[in-house]
Amino acid sequence: MKKVWFLVLFAALFVACSSDNGGGDNGSDNVDPAPVSFERGAMLENWADNIIIPSYESFTAELSALKAAFETFKTDSNEANLTALRASWLSAYKTWQHVSLFEIGPAETVGLRLNVNIYPVDAEKIDGFVQSGSYDLTLSSNRDAKGFPALDYLINGLGENDTAIVSKFSTTEKDGLISYIDVVLNDMETLITQVISQWKAGYRDTFVNNDGASSTASVDRFVNDFILYYEKYLRAGKMGIPLGVFSGEVLPRNVEAYYKADVSNELFLEGLAGVQNFFNGNHFQKASSGESLASYLEALNTLKGGEDLAELINGQLNAARTRVEALGSFRSEIENNAPPTNMLKAYDEVQRAVPLLKVDMVSAMNISIDFVDADGD
């Protein structure tokens, strides 16, 4: 009898405590993970030296080219120079899509992503600033009046056509517009310069040397950032939110590069390519590659339903790309179709990669997801 009581008591304790162990129930089988011949450090090195830093360098060069194109437009504000300026803007914007996912360390410190690319842009606020000439673009509350979306408005949205836009730069507003664009471009340059110099001045080593396996190790942290990027900024920001997946009503005004109107797909596809290149460890703008999440999964010999998980993920990302490539511009898909069925189908295809990354991949790597949807207040 006594023994039975003890067992009951023990069982009661077990029940009482089990809910505390929600996050750590892998504690006991975690102690001695199966030996795998995969060096996390080598992967971090590949990420830093062959992907992240070269992407930042390329983006910096693109920004310089954009500034040069604006200098040319400034001295001679004609339609040809506007076209050239716009091409530089698009080229830099596309390269940005390969940089945006690296929101860790120096980029996180300066809040790079949300300083460079919050959309929709607040055009009314920009108009007010241009008129008054009084603004501080370093303020958090002005992030929706700068970066690429502000430039989108200023070079694509000021008039019905190029003639109308160029004419804005020959009126009394000219000086205000020119100096506003200058401030926007300089702000972007300042931020990226800070980020890249910190990577080179020490953060690269900090990042690469933190090669353990814990919630504060570089791989665990960056995999979280990577999945957050895919889920929130690529999937939701570029497609789901304008589609009204979360709000219940379509929001065409929320597509990326709203004023340019026909490049939001291209920008999305660049972002998707950035994600897939990173997943496969492809060296930035090169044919070579190195250790990656894909090679890590292969080293772990991770299967899902008998199939190679890395291949499944690549297959899913390819399927998503095919769907999105077949679409018209996001803005026209949303504005001209009710409901925008084809784009919703493409969104579903993009979404299907989320559980593969967020559940299957991370559990194979023993990484826990530490982000949750924000409170919203």
Added chain:
Amino acid sequence: MKKLAFSFMAVAGLIFTSCDSDDNGGDDLPLEATCDDGIMNGDETGIDCGGSNCGPCETGVENPDSYSFERNGESTVSFTGQTTRLLMGDEILGAFSDVSATVEQIQAMFAHQEGESDFENADLNASDKSISSKTAASADYFSSNAVDQGLIRADFNGWIAAQVEEVFPNWNVAAEAGTAGQIADGESTRYISAQGLEYNQLFNKGLIGALTVDQALNNYLSPAVLDEGSNVANNDSGTTEEDKNYTTMEHKWDEAYGYVYGLNANSADPNADLGADNFLNKYIGRVEGDTDFAGIADEIFQAFKLGRAAIVAMDYEVRDAQAEIIKEKISEVIGIRAIHYLQQGKNALSQETPDFGGAFHDLSEGYGFIYSLQFTRKAGTSEPYFAKSEVDGFLTDLLDDGENGLWNVQEATLDALSNAIADRFEFTVEQAAE
């Protein structure tokens, strides 16, 4: 076999250790439901009945499907005064972001006088209700405690004044340690004091306690109010208030209900749209969303419904038993959210790149919920879970790790506060943190 036994022991050790760290190792045992010990414990919903282990409580009062009650074919449910105050609260919160508003204007909204044009909503202007008159104003806690009532109202007026005098002038200044201004929190921008406090959050979350919890738990659900004067005799005889379709006792209970569900689209079925206001309703919804506490929203609603049916059935024991359930569960909501925000704030600060904006937002919400703890009510007692002096001590601790308040707060402080709060409730810091 030996190995197995050993690992069994090791696991057992782990379990004991994890319980000890929660500081309630031994105390867990009496919490197990015992269906014949004469006290309400475990998940029993009455003394030695209800819950998952004991038989159902015999009430003789049937719990209706929805919160709708009628007399002579017409509804007897009314809580317009509560709805009005919740709407006033929303407008006041809006004024915290209107840099053109003055201290006098916002304080006049708080202490609205009938006919004054304090609000956008004309119905609110016409109302004779105000929030400040019901702030720290319950019969049980404040009828003979004018001193604390005065201090608490001064806190709310102080947060209004500080927002206008400290934060508005620095609206377009980047905040830093010791300087009020704005700071990024993800895509949002927060406006904080030199100490890192968001006064609108203090006001909002503080009012959840000082207005909604205090009025519901310590006033309208109190026998001192429900049974005042000839309320019992009138309810027994079905004597309604003059020109009204309800007895006074029915109405008092509904007024408690209104502070919890006053803005839900269908007041008969309020859990269909939990989160309809920015006050208690929203945070019952948030706690319901945490799997550790799923079901709490229904427990609160069921108790309100059964208690109201008990008044109709003139069964005041059942009524009071439901009031106790409501007191316990709503007090838990306050404790859970206080800890939740302290821990969220800690997480935001402990990252490699500390997220100060996110942390200050969380900790400001946490500040307001800690403030609200003094209005909670321990079931079966006339006491809050934490006395005002204890709450004041917590809030001092939160801000005194350095000269710049939240800019200097240490993780150890946030953990110590979380543990101190959890110690008096039946849940753990870990459960509340998620």
